[in-house]
Amino acid sequence: MYKSELDKHIQNASISNSFILFGESTFLIDRYTQILTNVPDASVAKFYHDEYSFKPAKAHLSQASLFGDRNVLIIKSEKKIPKKELETLIESCEKNKENIFVYAYYGDDHKTYAKAPAKTKTMCVRFFHPNQGEAIFTVSQVAREKKVNIDNQSISHLLSIHNWDVALACNEIDKLKIYDRAITTKDVDNLVFGLAEVNIESFINKILNKKDFKADLESMLEHGEDEIRILTAITSYITQLYMFHIYIRVNGAPNALEILGYPAPKFVVDAKASMSIKIKPQTYYKLHELLLTSELKMKSSHVDKGAVLLSTLIRAQQLL
Incomplete structure (x- = not known):
């Protein structure tokens, strides 16, 4: 989907809890990552670029949140996450509707993420450079x-x-x-x-x-x-x-x-x-x-x- 579709889902409170954001505009990817993960008192784990590691990322989504807070996972990288690892993270997120997972992909392989992984509700959103x-x-x-x-x-x-x-x-x-x-x-x-x-x-x-x-x-x-x-x-x-x-x-x-x-x-x-x-x-x-x-x-x-x-x-x- 595109930005306009995501905006409608946000407005209608019909968004998923897992997202793959990609495209030409790094600014919009960053902005919507912030919008989608802006959850007060959430337990947030962030992995930027070379910091990504599958085991701690999965563990964060799988663990019981302290004091009933929500678990939020943010991964930002120019490199693609291995397919099986990405699917596992999405699956872990979707097991608990209170979780939120955003994968902000800054690479140029846009075709890979044009469609959500099978049997998931992940929202894949492509952001183009904004016109005037x-x-x-x-x-x-x-x-x-x-x-x-x-x-x-x-x-x-x-x-x-x-x-x-x-x-x-x-x-x-x-x-x-x-x-x-x-x-x-x-x-x-x-x-x-x-x-x-x-x-x-x-x-x-x-x-x-x-x-x-x-x-x-x-x-x-x-x-x-x-x-x-x-x-x-x-x-x-x-x-x-x-x-x-x-x-x-x-x-x-x-x-x-x-x-x-x-x-x-x-x-x-x-x-x-x-x-x-x-x-x-x-x-x-x-x-x-x-x-x-x-x-x-x-x-x-x-x-x-x-x-x-x-x-x-x-x-x-x-x-x-």
Whole structure:
């Protein structure tokens, strides 16, 4: 199923107690993992990336909960859980309706989880990158949850600052809580720093044009931006350029609505089209491989994320 179907089940209180969340949008996977497991006083076990181990995961769902609390199991990983282990965990969860199990899969093998395992009530949900309307709606939901009064025009402005990255935009909502009134676009400009202060497209273009980017990177990190978020923003941008590249090769000219899913100003389209053609297909492949490998390294081990990010961007310039 898709996000809209899951939303209806949540609204109608007809959801299952076991879920497999996957797809293109890591932000939405994370958001719905939080929504589905938001149970007060629950006994929660979390296994992130390389931490997953079958025996303790199964034991958590099988054990009697202390004081009658509910047992919640969350597994987040780019790697697929062995089929038999996943089925056993789902079975253990479904034996007790009070349990909740969420498997958040961040890998790219989406076909494997398109259907729920046989004889289970597991809800398999695929999350796509939100289009412009969905992005505005999602940020507005987060704003309401955090009691921030902001209209769709100001949300759209906030998203445009962050190149329509929903995760980055939602991360800014807390900054806007200082105003006990309706938020305006001017408020957004005054308070939003980080990737807003150093325009992400300008930063990425410095990398792509082999210019010195270190001062911009240092500024973003000083303003509290997370290294992984910066890296995923760059990956997203490179992916967009590749989509432009392929579309232009097939059709001869770019079409933002078909490529991005929303209309964009002509100067933005022209700039991305021009840059996209300069990069060879094989280079796109090498860049994606580098960026994704570095992201996995940041997530799966105790490393200096700043050092990994810097070395990755220097390597990326060497590939261009």
